[in-house]
Amino acid sequence: MKKLIYRLGxxxxxxxxxxxxxxxxxxxxxxIVSYIFAGGDVVKRAVRNISRGNVFDENFLMAIAxxxxxxxxxxxxxxxxxxxxxxxxxxxxxxxxxxxxxxxxLMDIRPDYANVKIGDELIKKDPDEVKPGDxxxxxxxxxxxxxxxxTEGTSMLDTSALTGESVPRKITxxxxxxSGCINVNGVITAEVTKEFEESTVSKILDLVENASSKKxxxxxxxxxxxxxxxxxxxxxxxxxxxxPPLVIKGATFSDWIYRALAFLVVSCPCALVISVxxxxxxxxxxxxxxxxxxxxxxxxEALSKTEIAVFDKTGTLTKGVFNVQEVxxxxxSEQELLELTAYAESYSNHPISLSLKRAYDNDIDNDxxxxxxxxxxxxxxxxxxxxxxxxxxxxxxxxxxISYSKVEQDGTVVYVAVDNVYAGYILIxxxxxxxxxDAISRLKQAGIRQVVMLTGDTKTAGESVARKLGVDRVxxxxxxxxxxxxxxxxxxxxxxxxxxxxxxDGINDAPVLARADIGIAMGVLGSDAAIxxxxxxxxxxxxxxxxxxxxxxxxxxKIANENIVFAIAVKVFILILSATGLATMWAAxxxxxxxxxxxxxxxxxxxxxxxxx
Amino acid sequence: xxxxFILEGLDCANCAAKIEREISELNGVDSASVNLMTTKLxxxxxxxxxxxxxxxxxxxxxxxxxxxxxxxx
Numbered sequence: 307m308k309k310l311i312y313r314l315g316x317x318x319x320x321x322x323x324x325x326x327x328x329x330x331x332x333x334x335x336x337x338i339v340s341y342i343f344a345g346g347d348v349v350k351r352a353v354r355n356i357s358r359g360n361v362f363d364e365n366f367l368m369a370i371a372x373x374x375x376x377x378x379x380x381x382x383x384x385x386x387x388x389x390x391x392x393x394x395x396x397x398x399x400x401x402x403x404x405x406x407x408x409x410x411x412l413m414d415i416r417p418d419y420a421n422v423k424i425g426d427e428l429i430k431k432d433p434d435e436v437k438p439g440d441x442x443x444x445x446x447x448x449x450x451x452x453x454x455x456x457t458e459g460t461s462m463l464d465t466s467a468l469t470g471e472s473v474p475r476k477i478t479x480x481x482x483x484x485s486g487c488i489n490v491n492g493v494i495t496a497e498v499t500k501e502f503e504e505s506t507v508s509k510i511l512d513l514v515e516n517a518s519s520k521k522x523x524x525x526x527x528x529x530x531x532x533x534x535x536x537x538x539x540x541x542x543x544x545x546x547x548x549x550p551p552l553v554i555k556g557a558t559f560s561d562w563i564y565r566a567l568a569f570l571v572v573s574c575p576c577a578l579v580i581s582v583x584x585x586x587x588x589x590x591x592x593x594x595x596x597x598x599x600x601x602x603x604x605x606x607e608a609l610s611k612t613e614i615a616v617f618d619k620t621g622t623l624t625k626g627v628f629n630v631q632e633v634x635x636x637x638x639s640e641q642e643l644l645e646l647t648a649y650a651e652s653y654s655n656h657p658i659s660l661s662l663k664r665a666y667d668n669d670i671d672n673d674x675x676x677x678x679x680x681x682x683x684x685x686x687x688x689x690x691x692x693x694x695x696x697x698x699x700x701x702x703x704x705x706x707x708i709s710y711s712k713v714e715q716d717g718t719v720v721y722v723a724v725d726n727v728y729a730g731y732i733l734i735x736x737x738x739x740x741x742x743x744d745a746i747s748r749l750k751q752a753g754i755r756q757v758v759m760l761t762g763d764t765k766t767a768g769e770s771v772a773r774k775l776g777v778d779r780v781x782x783x784x785x786x787x788x789x790x791x792x793x794x795x796x797x798x799x800x801x802x803x804x805x806x807x808x809x810x811d812g813i814n815d816a817p818v819l820a821r822a823d824i825g826i827a828m829g830v831l832g833s834d835a836a837i838x839x840x841x842x843x844x845x846x847x848x849x850x851x852x853x854x855x856x857x858x859x860x861x862x863x864k865i866a867n868e869n870i871v872f873a874i875a876v877k878v879f880i881l882i883l884s885a886t887g888l889a890t891m892w893a894a895x896x897x898x899x900x901x902x903x904x905x906x907x908x909x910x911x912x913x914x915x916x917x918x919x
Numbered sequence: 920x921x922x923x924f925i926l927e928g929l930d931c932a933n934c935a936a937k938i939e940r941e942i943s944e945l946n947g948v949d950s951a952s953v954n955l956m957t958t959k960l961x962x963x964x965x966x967x968x969x970x971x972x973x974x975x976x977x978x979x980x981x982x983x984x985x986x987x988x989x990x991x992x
Contacts, residue, residue, distance in 0.1 A: 351985075358982045364933070399930045405956060515957055529936040580932035580955075587956045 310396055314389065317343035321385050337381040345372060345388035362536055364574040371570035375891060378560050378567075383891040387571055394899035398580055401906045405584055408591045408913060415467045415486040415507055417451035423495065433485075433502040440498045444489045453505040454483045454496035461492030468510065469845040470597030486510060509837050513599055520602030521583075524866045528582045531874070532575035539881070543569035546885060561887065568884035571894040572877050577902025581869040581909050588912030589862030596915060597845040598855045605841040607866075608824050609859040613804030614796055615754050615852070618789070618818075619761035619771060621811035622828060623849055624736040628657045630665035631717060632733035643730050647722050650688040650695040653678050658718060661734050685720070696723040703728070716770035718763070735767070741850040743775050748853035748919075750776075752860065755804075758796060760789050789818045797823070809852055812836020826852060854919060862912045869905040876901045922969060924960040926953065926980060927988040934983040941979045947972055959992065 317340045324336035345368070352365040368391050375384035421428045423441040433451040436442065441457070444450050450463075462474040465487045474490050477483065483496045486507035502508055521529075547566035551557045586603035593600050600606045620626050635643035648666035651659035652675065663670070678688040684705065685698010696706055703710045703721050710728040713719045717735025721728070746757050759777045761768040761784065768782035781792055797806050808815075808822035811829055816839035819825030827840035829847030837843050844851045880897045883889035889897075929935060935953045938960070943951040947968035952961050960980075964972055977989045 354985065355982075358985075360982050363983070402930055402955070515959070521952070529933075529940075532933055532936065533940075576931060576933045579936060583932060583955055 310392070313343050314392055314396065317341075317385075317389055321382075321389060324385075325382065334381060337376075337385050341372065341376075341385045341388055344385065344392055345369070348388065348392070349373075362540060364576055367536070367540065367570050367573050371567045371891075374563065374567045374570075378563055380564065380891070383567075387891060387895045390895045390899045391571075391574070394577060394902045397903055397906065398577060401584060401910070402580070404910075405587050405591070405913070408588075415449065416511060417449040417485065417507060420451035421445070421448075433505075436498055436502065438498050438500060442496055442498055444483075444494045444496065446489055446491050446493065448489055450483055450485045450487045450489060450496075451505075451507075452485050452498045452502055453500040454498045456481050456483050456494055456496050458495035459493050461494050462490040464488040464490050468506070468597065470595055471846055510599065513601060513837065513843065514594065520604045522586055522603040522607035522866070524607065524863070524870060525582050525586065525603060528579055528870060532579050535575050536573050539569055539573035542881075542885075543567075543573070564891070565884050565887055568889060568891045568894040569881060571891060572880050572884070572898050574898070577898075577905060578870075578873045578877070581873065581902075581905035582866045584906060585862055585866040585869060585909040585912045588909055589858055589865075592862075592913045592915035592918075593855060593858045596851065596854055596858070596918075598851055598858070599843040599845065600855070601841050601843075605824055606859045607863050608805045609807065609842065609856055610863040611803060611805045612754055612807045612824065612856065613800045614756045614758060614806045615749055616758045616760060616793060616796060616806065616808045616822065617777070617849070618808075618810035618815055619759050619763065619768065620736060621847075622809055623742045623759065623775060624738050624771065626657075626736060626811065628661040628718070628734050628736050630661055630732055631735050632715075633665075633730070634713075634733070635730040637727070637729060638724075643722060644732065646690050646693065646695050646724060646729075647697045647720060647732055649675055649690040650678075650686050650697045650722075653688075654680065654686065658720065658734055662720070662732065694725050696726075697721070714766060716767050718767065738771060738774060739847070739849060741848050745849040745851075745853050746776050748850065749856060752853060752856045754856075756799075758792075760784055760792060762786070786814055789815065790821050793818055793821050797821075807852075809849065810836075811847075812840065826855075828852075850919075857918045858915055861918065865908055865912050869908055872908075873901050873905050920966045920969060921961060921963045922973070923992040924962070924973075924976070925988075925990040925992045926958045926960055926984070927990055929953075929955060929958045929984060929987050931984065937983050938980055942972075942976050945972055945975055951976075 320336050320340035320343065324333050324340060327333050327336065348365050349369045352369040355363050355365060368388060372384040372388045375387060417433050419430045420433045420436045421443045422431045422436055423443055428443055436452055442452065442454060456477055456479050458479060460478040463477050464474050466472050468486050483494065485505040543566040546569060547563045550562050551559045586606055589606050590600045590603065617623050633640040633644050644666050648662045649670060651662050652670045674691045676689045680686050681698065681702060684702040687696050696702060697720055700712060700721060703723065706723065708723045708726060708728050710721055713731055715733055717733050720732045720734060722730055749757060756778050759772050759780045761782055763782060765782045768780050772780035793808055800806055805823040807824040807826055808818050809826040809828060810819060812827040812835060816835060819827060819839040824842060825840045826842045826844060827836035828844040842855060876897055880889055880894050884894055932955055935955045939951055939953040942948060942962060948962060948964040950963045962972060962976060980987055980989050
């Protein structure tokens with residue numbers, strides 16, 4: 307790269323001095339030397355590529371255009387074409403290099419070593435060689451090399467490389483430790499739970515490295531365009547050089563060959579072809595800075611055309627953490643009712659049961675419980691301290707002929723009967739995420755026609771959440787299999803070019819993620835199944851990041867389209883001017899290199915996501 | 920089966936497109952894609968034909984971009 311810049315500098319100096327010198331033969335020699343400095347390698351490559359059967363490549367075209375200019379006595383143009391063509395090429399590889407660097411900094415999360423504790427000794431090992439069950443120590447400032455569970459120590463963890471979240475997270479004994487994070491202070495000892503290959507950091511690196519192997523529609527369009535553009539322009543150039551002088555009276559070969567050579571200058575499509583993937587690469591890079599990983603430029607492009615956004619409720623729009631909201635007892639204290647219910651449900655690991663145990667917040671004495679019977683789809687029966695406790699939904703009460711009053715409230719209601727007498731109910735509900743409503747209103751602003759929510763919850767609970775969030779349509783009481791069917795129906799409702807995006811937390815919804823045009827998995831730090839099934843992975847659990855991703859995708863697509871329209875328009879304009887003899891070769895080469903540089907600079911904007919919420 | 924190669928020094932988008940097209944038209948190849956940004960080439964195709972495909976793919980890369988180093992990843 308540096309060598310090329312020196313060469314071009316020498317060439318440019320020789321070129322300028324040639325322009326200033328009066329003596330014609332010295333002038334020509336200086337032009338030729340300047341040309342060799344600027345384009346010797348291009349000519350060499352052109353010759354070599356022809357011998358390999360690769361005609362019509364840009365080396366060949368530029369060599370013909372510039373040598374042709376020399377032959378018709380326009381030496382300055384010949385040098386100028388080559389010089390500026392090379393400047394454009396140098397700028398292109400600079401741009402690609404810059405873009406790669408921005409991704410390389412993302413790759414910085416790769417850990418170099420792990421401190422493995424063997425006996426009392428710490429041994430530095432390659433993360434590849436560490437096995438699950440090994441004990442590792444992460445010191446302050448080090449990267450967490452493998453996924454594990456903290457066994458000793460408390461510290462703050464910088465997760466920004468993974469999540470884009472700048473506030474450090476506190477971790478302590480028993481917490482899950484994710485590879486790729488940086489330990490800010492304190493020393494942590496942890497037991498490794500996954501091999502390096504399976505660890506979060508490997509999964510993410512793999513995802514980033516293999517991103518954009520799937521190409522967007524605009525990339526496909528531009529490569530197809532380039533495939534026909536060059537041969538067509540070359541053929542027209544050949545016709546221009548020969549036909550008019552033979553047909554039109556007074557037309558000279560030198561004039562028309564000059565026009566044809568100007569044509570060849572504009573025939574190289576490379577800048578056009580590179581500006582589009584460069585835009586998407588920038589968009590993908592920018593998104594990853596925000597903790598949004600996109601698996602290919604096709605998905606980033608598709609996201610900008612989303613018409614229908616479908617959300618899973620639990621874990622996506624709500625926190626997926628159930629909490630006891632209300633205890634309503636009859637004939638006993640609230641604490642007593644909670645205690646009996648928590649005991650009765652103590653054998654279950656259902657989120658509802660867990661929330662009851664959490665709310666009770668005392669030790670459960672297992673000796674007090676007997677005859678536990680789970681009644682699937684209804685609830686549970688147990689004898690607690692000699693009392694017969696029934697806890698479950700309305701169906702359980704109906705089944706046991708217990709008279710109770712139905713409660714119409716958001717959330718899940720657990721009815722309780724003690725010794726066959728109704729004793730009250732406990733209301734449990736999930737909390738809506740802070741940014742959920744904002745996410746939905748921003749998605750609508752970004753042009754989404756319909757926001758749909760799917761949930762396995764009851765009608766009352768689901769509809770109440772939907773109302774609070776401003777969701778347009780809600781499907782409730784779904785079984786896991788129903789979700790795919792509904793998404794398929796909704797896909798039928800969108801327009802031909804529109805897309806449907808589905809966002810879920812990645813638990814149990816891999817088939818839906820796969821079926822939607824764009825599957826978005828969120829809050830998946832640690833869940834590799836979701837990382838694999840989704841097209842877009844959001845590292846945090848904020849639904850508002852989906853709106854962010856949508857804004858980034860719209861900006862990126864717009865930049866790519868601007869580049870396509872602008873570059874093609876300028877090229878066609880110059881072709882027309884050259885054909886009619888209004889544009890000189892100078893104008894052609896300036897316009898061509900200029901367009902390339904402007905398009906590339908424009909594509910750099912895609913990487914800048916600072917101001918995108 | 921899917922194979923991954925590194926095309927070290929790949930800089931030209933148009934050449935990348937040509938390489939991708941020519942390799943994907945090879946006998947036994949289901950799909951081929953070149954990612955200019957990560958300089959990677961992915962080939963998906965018949966397992967038994969892979970050694971032959973790899974050999975021809977290297978030739979194709981060489982034809983369009985003689986400076987590029989073709990590496991197994």
